[in-house]
Amino acid sequence: MxxxxxxxxxxxxxxxxxxxxxxxxxxxxxxxxxxxxxxxxxxxxxxxxxxxxxxxxxxxxxxxxxxxxxxxxxxxxxxxxxxxxxxxxxxxxxxxxxxxxxxxxxxxxxxxxxxxxxxxxxxxxxxxxxxxxxxxxxxxxxxxxxxxxxxxxxxxxxxxxxxxxxxxxxxxxxxxxxxxxxxxxxxxxxxxxxxxxxxxxxxxxxxxxDALGSGQTVLLSARAYIEAHLGDPTLCPTAVASHHHVSVRYLQKLFAYDGLSVAGFIRQRRLERCRRDLADRTQSHRSVGSICATNGLVDASHFSRLFKQTYGVSPRHYREA
Missing domain, CATH: 2.60.120.10 (Jelly Rolls)
Structure with a gap:
């Protein structure tokens, strides 16, 4: 057409x-x-x-x-x-x-x-x-x-x-x-x-x-827990495993089926939240550092490197675009 x-x-x-x-x-x-x-x-x-x-x-x-x-x-x-x-x-x-x-x-x-x-x-x-x-x-x-x-x-x-x-x-x-x-x-x-x-x-x-066994149930619950606590800078694999009364090793095994570690999933979701906030015009008054800290990434320099590695541009350039 x-x-x-x-x-x-x-x-x-x-x-x-x-x-x-x-x-x-x-x-x-x-x-x-x-x-x-x-x-x-x-x-x-x-x-x-x-x-x-x-x-x-x-x-x-x-x-x-x-x-x-x-x-x-x-x-x-x-x-x-x-x-x-x-x-x-x-x-x-x-x-x-x-x-x-x-x-x-x-x-x-x-x-x-x-x-x-x-x-x-x-x-x-x-x-x-x-x-x-x-x-x-x-x-x-x-x-x-x-x-x-x-x-x-x-x-x-x-x-x-x-x-x-x-x-x-x-x-x-x-x-x-x-x-x-x-x-x-x-x-x-x-x-x-x-x-x-x-x-x-x-x-x-x-x-x-029947596709959801006990391990899959724990995995879904762990993901929901992570999503609800992304702003907590102390969120880590140990905290997630402890909340679900399982070992870190077992939790890592569950996440590994989808090609990510627990820490990798936390990082991915935090970056996606930051990307969303940077694109939100109502948050244009907030600094990049404030946005990344709100989503649990307290080191602004480290966040900028991760963001560029993931999305191909710096957080500042992404926001301007």
Missing amino acids: PQSESIDQVTPDGITTAPPHDRVGFDEWREAISSAFVPLDASPDHRPGDFSGALSSITVGDLQLAEVLGDCSHVRRSVATIRRADPGVIKVGLQLHGHSTVQQNGRHATLAPGDLAIYDTSVEYGLHLTDSFDMLVAVIPRQALRVADRELTDATARTITTTTGAGALLGPLLLSLRSNHQGSSAATPLIEDAVADIVSAVVRSSAPV
């Missing part, structure tokens, strides 16, 4: 919007979904000349929300397309009209109107749109989710209802953002956090009950 300066608009509140497009042919639609999301392969169920589709989107900070319409088709994220670009994002698809099937990690999720599915763009997946459809797709940075890799893998390609549980919170929130995206720019980081937190809750609640 051709892009022009008149398509995307920036509202006074700082939220970028794209008005709904007229329906276009298959080639333009395929190009549009690859440009808007991640590189994708797509093919129509019938002759390409019989296909029509459309795409419109808004962005709220690092969160992207797109409404995609079209006819019967197959969309695939292959190894080749992952190699072309892998930005590390998670998709949440909310079926508005029509039906679809999402396939990933050896599972298939069948979606009817009102159902959700989560899929990871860093892993191969397929999406079969079985009839004319309308789908709302949220694209969220993986690093914004408070879930482990195993939890995410367990939650992908599962049918999630929006009538009960965490899905009943997420569905209406996404619909509300689509319809009422005018808000204060000062609220943008809070909106991003709210969506990421609810998606994280959906991921955790979507895992099969």
